[in-house]
Amino acid sequence: MPHSATTDHSAPVLEELIAALGEKIITEPELLSSNAHDRSYHRWESPLSLVQATSTDDVSTALRICHKHQTPVVPRGSGTGLEGGANTSTGSICLDLSRMTKITTIAADDLYATAEAGVMKSQLNAALKNHGLHFAAGPGVDASVGGMAATSASGTTAVHYGTLKENTLALTVVLADGTVITTGSTTKKSSSGYDLTHLFVGSEGTLGVITEVTLRLHPLPKAAKVGVWSLPSLEAAVQLVLASLRASLPLARVELLDEITIEALQKYNGYTAAVTETLMIEFVGNAPEVQTNYAQFAELAAAYDAAEYAATTDPAESARIWQARHDALPAAVALVPGSRPLATDVCVPVSQLPRCILDTKADLEATGLLAPIVGHVGDGNFHLAILLPPDDPAAWTKATQLSQRLVDRALACGGTCTGEHGVGIGKVASMAQEHASALAVMRAIKDSLDPSGIMNPGKVLAAPVS
Secondary structure: OOOOOOOOOOOOOOOOOHHHHHHEEEOOHHHHHHHHOOOOOOOOOOOOOEOOOHHHHHHHHHHHHHHHOOOOOEEEEEOOOOOOOOOOOOOOOEEEOOOOOOOEEEEOOOOOOEEEOEEHHHHHHHHHHOOOOOEEEEEEOOOHHHHHHHHHOOOOOHHHHHHHHHHHEEEEOOOOOOOOOEEEEEOOOOOOOOOOHHHHOOOOOOOOOOEEEEEOOEEOOEEEEEEEEEEEEHHHHHHHHHHHHHHHOOOOOEEEEEEHHHHHOOOOOOOOOOOOOEEEEEEEEHHHHHHHHHHHHHHHOOOOOOOEEEEEHHHHHHHHHOOOOOOOOHHHHOOOOEEEEEOOEEEOOHHHHHHHHHHHHHHHHHHHHOOOEEEHHHEEEEEEEEEEEOHHHHHHHHHHHHHHHHHHHHHHHOOOHHHHHHHOOOOHHHHHOOOHHHHHHHHHHHHOOOOOEEEOOOOOOOOOOO
């Protein structure tokens, strides 16, 4: 929800920022508005100014000045978040890192690369292709490496390659007062010191601003096979995945799309598949092992009345299948013109996934809301896109209540309120609910690194009671 604010060009912080960074300080209302929010439905307000940083030094200068004036700072990458983590407020400074686009190191033999925060995943992988390497982690939507690290993002490949936490080796971080530190190393292992790297990964800009990321790389697979399988029920689909994991099948990707999602994709981009509960799977490796693993999956699938709709080893056709999966959110939104999605993001132990999904489906049907379900079911993470029609406060109330019941359900079976989207604004209360016993420790860390509370305030942790 936007809210316009008049830019105060006389503000001392703004005068000092302009004096130090010149044309990198933007105050045009349209640019402020377009950079003030992510893809979520959460509230935002236009910031005081936009800092278009092009280096770690720029970030350090901006933070030093904002710290001096106790001015809130909201870091921003590509703005693809879904929980309001990059949403600004009146009087804040939006620190735009999208122009920090240098890939500084590709160490092919040591399987790592170092890139500035604004480098997009697609840009990094294009540079790595000639080295026979790729950066495999992260979401299907193209996102910046700094933003992905800040939220500990993941996506369809997490079951095989892990999240950003498992794929981040080292960082350059600017602290609240402008101090620049480096964390981690490029060695295979280290027992040296506190693990600051993984303190900042997932901290969403509330402890410092990530300006460079050193990432773990993987060789491009020699072969891959993708299959689309139709199943008679959600329970059968999830049980098939569990059986595959118990059989130690090395699934590179395994994605659940419910019947509503398949129907939405047909209307949105002409995707053709049976309109039923669906699994998209992928195996990677050398050609013989890929074929063997796929054949073993097919044997298991028969026990769950699964039918193979499509299978391919052709890279172009595989890309089309995965693009359909990545289009699931916009396809869902298109089902209700003018709607906004409330995207849920719980993750539970895989053994608890069948019951959690089935209970959620029953809960959803009782509300009368429309909410397609997709999931990275190999790691227990699934999403509802609860569609909020325009000017329908009753639907909004039902949706928020449904989302809270889903969080309660996930936590009750040992899960988490967010598997990959982050906390941002939307999950602050749920985060406190999940981490009640550790919240004081988190607050102590926050207060130590950001005593003035200027770093992305209102995100991740609730404001302290005065």
